[in-house]
Each structure stands twice: as structure tokens, then as C-alpha cells.
Amino acid sequence: MYTPAAFAEHDLAALDQLLARDAFVTLVTHHQEQPHATHLPVLYARDRARIVIEGHWAGRNPQSAHAGTAMMIVHGPHAYISPGWYADTEEKSHVPTWNYAVAHLYGQLARNDDPGVLASIVERLSREHELAAGGHWELQRERQAHMSQLAGIIGFAFVPDRIEMTFKLSQNHPPANVNGAARGLQALGSPMAAEVAGLMLDRLSRRTQA
Numbered sequence: 001m002y003t004p005a006a007f008a009e010h011d012l013a014a015l016d017q018l019l020a021r022d023a024f025v026t027l028v029t030h031h032q033e034q035p036h037a038t039h040l041p042v043l044y045a046r047d048r049a050r051i052v053i054e055g056h057w058a059g060r061n062p063q064s065a066h067a068g069t070a071m072m073i074v075h076g077p078h079a080y081i082s083p084g085w086y087a088d089t090e091e092k093s094h095v096p097t098w099n100y101a102v103a104h105l106y107g108q109l110a111r112n113d114d115p116g117v118l119a120s121i122v123e124r125l126s127r128e129h130e131l132a133a134g135g136h137w138e139l140q141r142e143r144q145a146h147m148s149q150l151a152g153i154i155g156f157a158f159v160p161d162r163i164e165m166t167f168k169l170s171q172n173h174p175p176a177n178v179n180g181a182a183r184g185l186q187a188l189g190s191p192m193a194a195e196v197a198g199l200m201l202d203r204l205s206r207r208t209q210a
Contacts, residue, residue, distance in 0.1 A: 001102075001104045001164045001166060003164060003165075003166040004168075004172075006171045006172045007166050007167055007168040007169070007171060007172075008164075008165070008166065008167075009101075009165035009166065009167040010165070012046060012049070012051075012163070014101075014103075014165055014167060015046075015051075015074065015103050015163065015165060016044075016046060018074045018075075018076045018101060018102075018103055018165075019042075019044040019074060021076065021077075021195075022075060022076070023041060023042050023043070023044055024039065024040070024041050024042075024075070025039070025040060025042050025053075025072050025073060025074050025075070026038070026039055026040075026072070026073040026075070027039075027040055027055075027063070027070060027071075027072050027073075027109075027158070028070065028071040028072070028073065029063055029066045029068075029069075029070045029071075029109070030069075031062070031063075031065075031066060036062065036063045036066070038057060038061060038063050040055045040056075040057070041055060041125060041129070042054060042055040042158075043055065043121065043124050043125060043128075050159075051105075051159065051160055051163075052157055052158070052159055053072065053105075053157070053158040053159075053160075054121055054124075054155065054156065054157050054158075055121065055125075055155070055156055055158075056118065056121050056122070056153045056154060056155045056156065057153065057154050057156065058152065058153060059151070059152045059153055059154050060152075061154075064111065064154035064156075065111075066109060066111070067109055067110055067111050068108065068109060069106075069107075069108065069109070070106075070107065070108070070109040070158060071104060071105065071106050072104075072105040072107075072158055072160070073102065073103070073104055073105075074102065074103040074104075074105065075102060076100065076101030076102055076103070076167075077100070077101060077192045077195035077196050077199070078098060078099065078100035078101070078102075078192070078196065079098070079099055079100075079185055079188075079190075079192060079193045079196040079197075080096065080097075080098055081096065081097045081098065081099050081170070081181050081184075081185075082096060082181075082184060083095060083096055083097075084184075085177075085180045085181040085183065085184030085185075086173070086176075086177040086180050086181060087174075087176035087177050087179070087180045088174075088176070088177060098168075099168050099169055099170060099181075099196050099199075099200065100166070100168055100196070101165075101166070101167045101168075101169070101196075101199060102165070102166055103163060103164065103165040103166075104163070104164045104165075105158070105160035105162070105163050105164075106160060106161065106162040106163075106164075107158060107159050107160035107161045107162065108158070108159050108161070109156055109157075109158050110156065110157050110158075110159075111154055111155065111156050112154070112155040112156065112157065113154055113155065114155075115147065115150050117155050118150040118153055118154075118155050119139060119141060119147070119150060121155050122139050122150070122153075123138070123139045126138060126139060167199065167203065169196070169199050169200040169203045170200055170204075171203055171207065175204055175207075175208065178200055178201070178204045179201075179204070181197075181200065182197040182200045182201050182204075183197075185197040185200075
């Protein structure tokens with residue numbers, strides 16, 4: 001991933017933040033000279049530098065046959081930045097841009113069709129998302145109808161060995177421009193724009209405290 005030095009993020013807490021915000025990723029593999037991408041909800045766990053990300057495919061998804069090298073894209077918030085929001089608007093050199101946060105993870109993918117492992121993945125995913133949705137569904141292992149459906153999925157565990165994160169948040173601009181752009185985003189009334197503004201102000205605060 002192309003990442004100018006000013007926008008490179010190295011703190012794994014930033015990856016924690018992205019996946020806590022939205023654990024719906026894009027998994028990319030390569031087979032027979034063709035790229036394959038699947039969009040999936042995942043379970044994320046980190047112990048210091050060791051990360052394991054679990055999920056499952058539909059069994060009919062051709063990617064479910066893949067094991068080995070893979071890339072996972074973790075998507076964060078993004079927003080258009082108007083140069084008219086900057087404090088130094090008289091500077092004609094400013095152009096529109098896009099601020100965003102994203103992570104690319106590279107590593108090894110292992111597939112698993114063990115019913116116990118699949119049941120655990122489904123249980124943990126549903127427990128997390130049912131709670132957020134206000135629902136009560138849960139996998140009942142004693143019900144054959146539930147367990148038989150596990151035959152239709154393939155589980156995976158992804159262990160990244162290289163992580164690249166780009167948090168492009170106007171770090172190359174003076175504080176007055178960052179504040180002006182953040183105010184412009186906040187005025188839009190969009191939740192995602194407000195998220196980007198918050199990240200911009202957070203990085204500005206770190207810069208001024210350094």
C-alpha cells in the first residue's frame with residue numbers, strides 16, 4: 001500500500017480501533033492468476049504483537065478452498081476534504097483531497113471444517129452481533145437442525161505477519177488548516193465525517209503535545 005511517511009501509523013492500538021469500529025473486512029487471495037475477494041465479518045484477537053482473525057466462508061465460495069498467503073483489508077472512516085475549509089484559503093495551491101484510515105494485513109490463512117471449530121466461530125459472531133442488534137438468537141448445539149447447517153460453511157484463521165496502516169488525516173497541514181477542515185466535516189452532520197474529524201483532531205493533539 002502506498003503510504004507517505006506523514007500518514008503511516010504503527011501503533012497496533014489503531015488497528016484495534018478500526019476493528020472495534022467495524023469488523024467487516026475484505027479478504028483477498030490469489031488463485032490461478034486471478035485475484036479473489038470476499039467481504040466478511042470477523043472475530044479479532046490481539047495479544048501484544050500476535051494477532052489472530054477468525055471467520056467463515058460459505059462453503060460454495062471458491063475462496064474457501066484457499067490456504068496460504070492472503071491479504072486482509074480493514075476499512076475505516078473516510079471523507080472528502082474541501083480546500084475551502086482551510087484557514088489559509090488564499091493559497092491557490094490547495095486542492096480537494098480525501099482523508100481516511102485503512103489497514104492492510106498480510107499473512108497466512110488456514111482453513112478449518114471441524115464442526116467444533118465452526119460452532120465456536122458462529123457462536124462468538126452471533127453473540128457479539130445479536131447483542132448489538134437487540135436480538136436473542138444463539139447456536140444450539142443440541143439441535144440437529146442447527147448443527148447440520150455448519151456443513152455449509154468453512155472456517156478460517158488468519159495470522160498476519162506484516163501490517164500496513166494509513167491514517168491520512170491532514171498531518172501535512174498546519175494546525176489552523178486541520179482545525180478548519182475538522183469544523184467543515186463536523187458541520188456536515190454525517191456520522192462518518194464526524195469520525196474523520198475526531199481522528200484528525202486526535203492526531204493534531206498528539207502532534208502539538210510532542
